[in-house]
Amino acid sequence: MADKMETAVNDTEVAASDLSQKQQSVEEPTTQSGETSVLNVLVQGVALFSDGYNVQVIGYMETVLAKLYPKELTANIKTRLSNSILIGEVLGMLFFGLCIDRFGRRMGIIATTIFLVLGIVLATASHGTSVTGMFWMMIISRGIAGLGAGGEYAVCTAQALESADGDEKLRKKRGFLVAVSTNLAIISGFVGSSIVSVIVIAAYHGKASDGIWRICFGIGCVLPLSIFFFRMRLLDSTQYRKHAIQHKIPYWLALRMYWKPLLGCCSAWFLYDFVVYPFNLLAPTLVKGFSSNQTLLESVGWSALINAFALPGAFFGAFLIEKLGRRQTYAFGWAIVCIFGFAIGGSMIQLQHVFPLFVVLYGLFQSFLSVGPGNCNFLVSSESFPTPLRGHFLGFAAAVGKAGAAIGTTVLSIALNDFDSAIKGQQVIFLIGSGLSVIGTLCVWFLIPNHPDNLEDEDARFRAFLEENGYPTENIGL
Numbered sequence: 382m383a384d385k386m387e388t389a390v391n392d393t394e395v396a397a398s399d400l401s402q403k404q405q406s407v408e409e410p411t412t413q414s415g416e417t418s419v420l421n422v423l424v425q426g427v428a429l430f431s432d433g434y435n436v437q438v439i440g441y442m443e444t445v446l447a448k449l450y451p452k453e454l455t456a457n458i459k460t461r462l463s464n465s466i467l468i469g470e471v472l473g474m475l476f477f478g479l480c481i482d483r484f485g486r487r488m489g490i491i492a493t494t495i496f497l498v499l500g501i502v503l504a505t506a507s508h509g510t511s512v513t514g515m516f517w518m519m520i521i522s523r524g525i526a527g528l529g530a531g532g533e534y535a536v537c538t539a540q541a542l543e544s545a546d547g548d549e550k551l552r553k554k555r556g557f558l559v560a561v562s563t564n565l566a567i568i569s570g571f572v573g574s575s576i577v578s579v580i581v582i583a584a585y586h587g588k589a590s591d592g593i594w595r596i597c598f599g600i601g602c603v604l605p606l607s608i609f610f611f612r613m614r615l616l617d618s619t620q621y622r623k624h625a626i627q628h629k630i631p632y633w634l635a636l637r638m639y640w641k642p643l644l645g646c647c648s649a650w651f652l653y654d655f656v657v658y659p660f661n662l663l664a665p666t667l668v669k670g671f672s673s674n675q676t677l678l679e680s681v682g683w684s685a686l687i688n689a690f691a692l693p694g695a696f697f698g699a700f701l702i703e704k705l706g707r708r709q710t711y712a713f714g715w716a717i718v719c720i721f722g723f724a725i726g727g728s729m730i731q732l733q734h735v736f737p738l739f740v741v742l743y744g745l746f747q748s749f750l751s752v753g754p755g756n757c758n759f760l761v762s763s764e765s766f767p768t769p770l771r772g773h774f775l776g777f778a779a780a781v782g783k784a785g786a787a788i789g790t791t792v793l794s795i796a797l798n799d800f801d802s803a804i805k806g807q808q809v810i811f812l813i814g815s816g817l818s819v820i821g822t823l824c825v826w827f828l829i830p831n832h833p834d835n836l837e838d839e840d841a842r843f844r845a846f847l848e849e850n851g852y853p854t855e856n857i858g859l
Contacts, residue, residue, distance in 0.1 A: 418551055419558070421544040424612060425537035426562035431604035432530040433570020434577075435501060436466055437661060437688070438597050439523065441578035441681050448589035448677060453512040456798065458520075460791055465520040467658070467787040469500070469527020470534070471780045477532030478776015482769060483627055485617045486540045489772075493532035494609050500526025501602040505595050526601075531783065534759075535776040538563050542763045542771075543618035546836045556707065556760055556832075560699035563759035568695045568751055571661060575685030579678065587678040622859045624840045626769035631852050635770050638846050642765040643774055645828025649711070650762065650782030652821040653754040655789030656718075656814040660747065661688055683740065690744030691751040698752035707761050708829045714753010715822040721746040722815025729808035746811075754821060758782065764832045767843035769857065 439462055446454050446462075473493070481489040503522035509515040541562040545555040574597070581596050636643075701710045725732065725742050732739040758778075766774040796813065797806040833839040847854050 418544045418548045421615060422541045422558050422562045424608060424615070425541040425544075426566035427604060427608050428533055428612070429537050429563055429566040430570040430573065431497070431601065432533050433567035434574045434604070435497070435526060435530060435570075435601040436470075436567075437571040438574040438578065438601065439463060439466070440661060441575060441684070442594040442597055444677060444680055445582070445589050445593050449591065450512050453516065456794070458513070458516050460794055461520050462516065462523070463790050463794075464787045465524040466527035466530065467783050467790070469524040470531030471527075471783045471787070473528040473531025474534055474776040474780040474783065475531075476528075476776075478535040478772040478774075478780075480532075480772070481536055481539060482625070482630075482772040485625075486536055486543075486621060487613075487615060487617055489532055489536035490540075490612045490615070493529040493536055494605050494612075495529065496532070497526050497529025497605050498602045500524070500529060501598060501605075505599040505602075529605075531780070534779045535772050538759045538763050538775055539621075539771050540615070540618060542760075543620040543768070543836065547619050552835055554703065556702040557699045559760045559763070560695070560702055560756040564751060564755045565692075565695040565699060568691045568755070572685070572689045572692050575681070575688055578681050579685055582678050582681060587676055589677060617859075620768045620836055620840070624768040624844075624857060625859055626857055627859075628856070630770070630773075631847060634847060634850055634852060635767075635773075635843075638843065639766055639770075639774065641828060642830050643778065645824055645830075646758075646762040646765060646774070646778040647781040648824040648828065649754060649821055650758045650778050651785035652817050652824065653750065653758060654782040654784075654786035655792075656817055657747075657750050657755065658786035659790045659793040659810070660814065687740055687744050687747060690748040691755070694748030694751035695756060698756040701752065702756060702760065707757055707764070707832050708825060711753050711757040711761065711825040711829060712822050714749050714751075714755070714757075715818050715825060717749040717752070718746060718754075719815050719818040719822065721749065722811050722818060726808050726811035726815060729804055729811065733804050754825075757825075761829055761832070764836070764839075765830055767840050768836060769840075769843070 443454070443459055443462060447459075473496070477489050477493060480492070500522050504519050504526060507515050507519040507522060509518055538559070542555070542559050545551050545558040551558065577600055578593075578597055581593050585593055698710060698714060701713075705713065721742060725739070725746060732742070759775075762778040763771055763775045793810045793813065796809050797803075800806040800809070844854055844857065
């Protein structure tokens with residue numbers, strides 16, 4: 382009898398030990414390997430590359446469409462073409478920012494890819510009983526694509542950040558990795574769209590054709606489809622599985638704790654997109670203003686060169702983030718943009734006689750927009766908030782930024798065309814952009830917090846705040 386009792390006790394202890402190990406494995410998920418983390422980060426970068434391509438390609442195709450349909454492509458239609466994907470992005474950022482916190486990062490990958498590819502296919506096939514009808518189909522289709530592209534901002538940035546933080550060796554390079562997989566990837570997509578546009582236009586011997594914009598639009602769905610099945614196999618990050626809040630989300634408590642960094646991130650991103658998107662999309666128009674005899678290929682080629690300046694700026698800024706810190710790099714980039722913008726605006730009349738110098742100064746203006754705010758928008762807006770609400774706050778800040786892009790494109794397009802002299806209009810928009818950069822510098826310096834050394838610190842601080850205010854934290858995590 383004693384032996385049986387001892388055996389029963391031992392069995393109970395073994396069962397309790399097994400249960401304890403299982404509970405510990407749930408409460409403290411295993412971290413990812415360094416190779417898996419890096420691969421996960423890079424895959425998110427490829428996805429955002431495709432978003433950058435699809436957003437920017439319309440700027441070059443508007444030059445083609447203007448030659449094909451000079452009467453039908455009115456100023457209003459042109460603005461709607463530029464803004465449709467931006468408006469879709471705003472909705473996608475808000476909606477999928479909520480979804481990925483509630484249902485997981487992997488769900489967001491599936492849904493955003495479907496919307497993005499569907500919109501691109503419809504835009505490529507745009508037609509109608511009239512040219513205006515064709516333009517409206519294009520506008521609506523690019524809006525659908527924007528829903529997916531906007532959702533990718535929240536999905537990819539959150540997944541890249543949490544993957545980079547999941548390995549101790551990579552944690553010290555987290556800022557660099559996230560900057561490379563977000564802003565550098567998107568800028569590369571911008572440059573990729575210009576290279577594809579130049580090649581396709583050259584293939585048509587520099588003559589405008591419907592085939593040009595249909596091919597350039599259609600290429601935009603190649604990358605999302607090529608990596609879709611690989612992304613389907615990725616798991617939600619360790620950090621998300623450990624800290625997710627899927628029910629009774631404490632919005633009011635979160636706003637009480639994070640209103641200041643949220644205000645800073647939203648303000649800085651709004652001002653950045655208000656400046657950078659119009660100057661990207663209007664690059665062909667600005668370049669054309671220096672000469673009335675430029676061919677289609679020359680116009681697109683010069684503007685492609687100007688936008689390519691942002692690429693080394695994004696790469697340099699990614700290194701600078703780890704040396705100076707997030708907020709310092711953020712403010713430094715904004716301050717240099719102010720200097721170049723005021724210099725170009727103040728000397729525009731003289732620069733009209735030295736076109737190569739204008740291209741270099743314009744390119745440096747674009748480059749330092751990437752060095753500071755371009756890189757730091759994604760990083761700061763994801764690091765400043767806890768994992769359970771990262772998608773919410775990141776998506777909201779990005780949506781406010783894209784609202785700035787839509788408003789900025791409209792306002793600066795009107796300002797550019799509101800003067801009889803093209804040079805005068807260009808001068809005004811550079812001065813406006815530089816003035817807004819001054820405000821952006823101040824917002825960053827006074828509202829943006831220093832980043833946490835690791836994401837777990839911020840999650841622990843948020844959990845402690847919830848407990849102090851009576852929120853039940855026992856159900857946090859999956």
